[in-house]
Amino acid sequence: MAVTQLIGARIQRREDPRLVTGHGRFTDDRSPRGCCVLQVVRSPHPHARIRSIDTARAAAHPDVLRVLTAADFRSVLHGAMPVTPSFVAEKRQVPERFPIATEEVVYQGEPVAVVVARDRAAAVDAAEWVVVDYEPLPAVVDPIAALDPAGPRAHAGAPDNVCWDVTYTGGDVAGAFADAELVVHGRIVQQRLAPTPIEGRVVVAEHDPYDERMTIWLGSQNPHFIRLFVSQALQMAETQVRVVSRDVGGGFGSKISPYPEDYLVPAAAKLVGRPVKWVETRTEAMAGTTHGRGQVFEADVAVRRDGTLLGMRLTQTLDVGAYCGTFGAFQAVAVYMAPGAYRWRGVEGRTIGVLTNRVPTDPYRGAGRPEGTHLVERMVDLVARELGMDQAEVRRRNFVTAFPFTNPFGFVYDSGNYHGSLDLALAAVDYPSLRRRQAEGRAAGRYLGIGLSTYVEICGFGPSAPTAGATGGIALVEGAQVRVFPTGSVAVYVGTHAHGQGHDTTFAQIVADTLGVPMEQVELHHGDTDEGTGFGYGTYGSRSLSVGGMAVRGASLLVREKARRLAAHLLEAAEADVLVERGRFAVRGSPASSRSFQEVALAAYGANLPSGMEQGLEAVHYFDPANFVWPFGAHVCVVEVDPDTGQVTIERYVAVDDCGTVINPMIVEGQVQGGIAQGIAQALFEEVVYDPDSGQLRTGTLLDYLVPTMSELPVPECSRQVTPSPTNELGVKGVGEAGTIAASVAVINAICDALQPLGIRHVDMPASPDRLWQQLQEVRRP
Amino acid sequence: MAERVRLTINGVAREDLVEPRTLLVHYIREVAGLTGTHVGCDTSQCGACTVLVDGDAVKSCTAFAVQADGATITTIEGLARDGELHPLQQAFWDEHGLQCGYCTPGFIMASVKLLADTPEPSDDEIRIGLEGNLCRCTGYVNILKAVRTASRRMTEAGGAPTGGAAAGSAAARTAG
Secondary structure (H helix, E strand, O other), X not given: OOOOOOOOOOOOXXXXXXXXXXXXXXXXXXXXXXXXXXXXXXXXXXXXXEEEEEOHHHHOOOOEEEEEEHHHHOXXXXXXXXXXXXXXXXXXXXXXXXXXXXXXXXXXOOEEEEEEEOXXXXXXXXXXXXXXXXXXXXXXXXXXXXXXXXXXXXXXXXOOOEXXXXXXXXXXXXXXXXXXXXXXXXXXXXXXXXXXXXXXXXXXXXXXXXXXXXXXXXXXXXXXXXXXXXXXXXXXXXXXXXXXXXXXXOOOOOOOOOOHHHHHHHHHHHHHOOOEEEEOOHHHHHHHXXXXXXXXXXXXXXXXXXXXXXXXXXXXXXXXXXXXXXXXXXXXHHXXXXXXXXXXXXXXXXXXXXXXXXXXXXXXXXXXXXXXXXXXXXXXXXXXXXXXXXXXXXXXXXXXXXXXXXOOOOOEEOOOOHHHHXXXXXXXHXXXXXXXXXXXXXXXXXXXXXXEEEXXXXXXXXXXXXXXXXXXXXXXXXXXXXXXXXXXXXXXEEOOOOOOOOHHHHHHHHHHXXXXXXXXXXXXXXXXXXXXXXXXXXXXXXXXXXXXHHHHHHHHHHHHHHHHHHHHHHOOOOHHHEEEEOOEEEEOOEEXXXXXXXXXXXXXXXXXXXXXXXXXXXXXXXEOOOOOEOOEEEEEEEXXXXXXXXXXXXXXXXXXXXXXXXXXXXXXXXXXXXXXXXXXXXXXXXXXXXXXXXXXXXXXXXXXXXXXXXXXXXXXXXXXXXOOOOOOOOOEOOOOOHHHHHHHHHHHHHHHHHHHHHOOOXXXXXXXXXXXXXXXXXXXXX | OOEEEXXXXXXXXXXXXXXXXXXXXXXXHHHOOOOXXXXXXXXXXXXXXXXXXXXXXXXXXXXXHHHHOOOEEEOHXXXXXXXXXXXXXXXXXXXXXOOOOOOHHHHHHHHHHHHHHOOOOOHHHHHHHOOOOOOOOOOOHHHHHHHHHHHHHHHHHOOOOOOHHHOOOOOOOOOO
C-alpha cells in the first residue's frame, strides 16, 4: 500500500459546504420544465374489495391532465414487483404485487388511483373527488393471531397467512438440551418501527418518446437495482432508463427496495406525455414506506449451572405485512445471528413469515441483527439472573475466543476480541463501584440498572457465492471505475450510494493514498446509473467500505500499476526498479530520476508508450470479498428508573466498538452516535401502532410517532478498539449499523436490571413510562 | 383568487401573486426558488423548514405565504456573506454536525435564533432551544457541539455575526 497519509485521518467532509449553505441536490429541489404533480389516492381500509372507482369528477377538473387506475397502468407496467429470496429461499406463498391495487386493497395506504395535474392544489383537490366504492373485509392486524387457521386471511382466498415457515438447525441441539441443568425461557417482542428519514420519498420522471429514454430522479440507496426492476416493468432496456439519486436525506434501509410510486410515476409520465413529480407527505411515509422489525421471539436456552451456554431453540414470528417486501426476508438473519458472540453446542431457529394487513416490513437499520442481538443478549441476562450470576461473568464464560470461528449455522467470524471490548467498557464505567452504588441505592429505594450488550454483527454484504442466490442472481460484490485525465485529475465512479455516510470523503482518502495524489485532485461520483460501472450494488448492510472501498482501492491499484509501467518506460528503467512514493515514480537508488503522477498521466495519452500498452489511464475493478466482515463491541448503559412513574433516565452510555481499521475517525464516531440514538429510540420511544380492532394506523404523524429530540437522548461516551479484518487488505469492517444493533438491548437490560428487586423479569419495547408503570402496578398487586 | 405578497428574502425585495393556501415553505422553494429550506413532516414537528421571519425562527410549513406579506425573511441561503460561512455553518462543518444534511438548514436557522437570544447557552438551553427540530442521523451529539463551538467563536469575535440572523427587530410574526 502507498505511504499512508490520509487513511486514519480526521478529514472534514467535502460534502458539507453545499449542505450547510442550502445548496444540496435533493430530489424535490429540481423539476423538469413542464413538470406536473402526481397525487396518489390511497386505501383508507386495511382490507377491502374495490367495487368500483369513479374518476369522472376528478378528471373534469380544469387543471387535471389524467386520472389513472390499475387498468391504465396495466398497459405500460408489466409483471409483479420483485421479491428476493434474501435469507429465506423457501417461501410458501408470495402474494403477487402490482404497484397499484386492482380488485382488492390489503393495507391502509395502498395506491388505488393517481391524479396528474398541472399544480399541487389541483392534484390534491381532484384526488379528493375520486370516488372509490369499497366493500370492507376482515383485516389481519396481529401476526400471532394471523396464524389461527380459523381467522381471516390477509388476502381473500389465500389458504392461510403463512409466507414462510422454515427451521434451521446448527450443531447438536438435542444433545445440548439433554445435558441441560436448567432451561431458561424468554419471550421478546420487537415492535414495528418506522425508519423515518427526515426527507420522505420523492420520485420525478421524464419520458422522452423520440429517443425512447426514461429518466427517473428519486432518493435511493440502490439506484442500479431500481433501474433493473423498473426498466423490466416498463419493458425498456436498462440502457434506456437512467436513475439518478443525488443527495438523499437519510435512508436507514427504507430506500433500498422499489416502491409502487417508483413504477407509477414513470408510467404516468409515459401515459401523460409530461414530466411528473410525486412528493411523499409524512403521513404517506408513515403509512406507505416500509416498516422494520415487527417480530415476536420465543426462545429456550439450555445451560449448565456454572453458566455454560449449551443450546438454544428459538422461533421468530415475523410480521411480513401485506406483501413480502423485496428484501423483507433479510430480517430472518436474526435467526442466524442469534448465537451472538458465544459458543454453543447447537442452535435451532425457526422463522415464520406471516402476512398481515399492514404495510410490508423490510430492512430498517440493522435489519434482523438488532433483533438477533436483542434476543441473545436478553437471554444471557435471564440466564445470569436465574443462576444468580453476574451478567458480565456469564458473557466472559461463553465468549468465542479463537478466530476464525464458525458459528452453528456455518458463518465464519473473521476476527474478534470480545473479552477486550468488554473489559474496556466495564473499566470505563468502573463496573465494581457501579455495582456497589446500585446496592446502596436499592437499600435507599433508588433503582439503578446496568445493562450490557456484547454484540457481534455480520455485515459487508457480500461474498458472491451466498449473495447471488439471496438476490435471485446478482452477487452483492462492488464495482468501481477510476479515470485519470491528462492533467492528472482523478474521477472515481462507485456503485455504492452515500446518503449521510460521507463516502465522497472517505473513498477519496483511499484513492489519494493509493495513488499518492492530493485528495483535492480526486472527485467521487455516485448515484447516476448512466455513469461508471455496468452495475452498482448500493449501500445497506454496512457494506460500502468493506466491499465498495475495496473496489475503489482495487481500481486505483490497477491505475497505479499501469502508471508505474509507463513511468519505467519513460525513465528507461526496469519496471521492478520503479517505486511509487508520494505521488512520484522514482527509480530505486536514484531518487533524482523521477516522474510526477501528472507527467505520467499526460504521457499516458501521448505517443511514447511501451510496446503493447494502450493509451489512457483508467481501470474498472469489481471486488468480491472472501467473507462477510464481523464488527463487534461492548456497550454499557446505566439507567435509573423512577418506581413511582416508570420514567427511565439514562445516566451514562458507554460504547466500545471495534470495526477494524478506521479510515476517518470523525465519520466513524458520527455513525456510532447516530446508530445508538436509533437503538435508544426503539428501546424507549418509538412504535408504529395500528388499532387492534380496526387495523387503522394510529401513528400517522410525527406527533404520534415519537422520534426523540435533542432533549431525550444522552451523549454517549464512545471509544474504539481496533482488530483489523483479515477479510480485506484495508482491514476494515463496517460501522453504519453497529450502534443500533447494540443499543436497544443495552437499554432494556439496564431497565430489567434496575427493576429486578421489584420482581420484574422482562420489559418489552418501547419501555415507556406508561408500560413500566403498568408492569410495576402488576407486580405490586398482592 | 390569487393574492399579492410583497416581502424581502435574503435582502431581495419580491412581489408575487400566490394562491391564499400556498404555504410559506412552498413559496420559498417554488416561487422564490430557494430550495435549501426543506419539508420533513407537514405538522411542524421536524423543523426542517425553519426560516427567520422578521428575526424570529418560524416553521415555514405551518405558515401561509400571505401571512408573510411585508416581512423580512432569511433562509439558509442568506446566511453566508461574501463567500464566508456564518459561524454556525462553519461550526456544523467543523464538528461533523450533519450527515445526510437534510435537517441541517432548519437546525442552523433555529440555532441562529437561539444564539441571538442567548449568546452563551448552556447545554440544556441548547437542547430546549432546538427540541423543535428533528435529526435522524447524528443522535444530536455533534449538533450540540457545533452550537457550542459557534457560540464560543461568536462570543470571542464580539457580538452577533452579520448574516440575516441579526435582521429585524420588528415584532415577531409567528405561524398561524
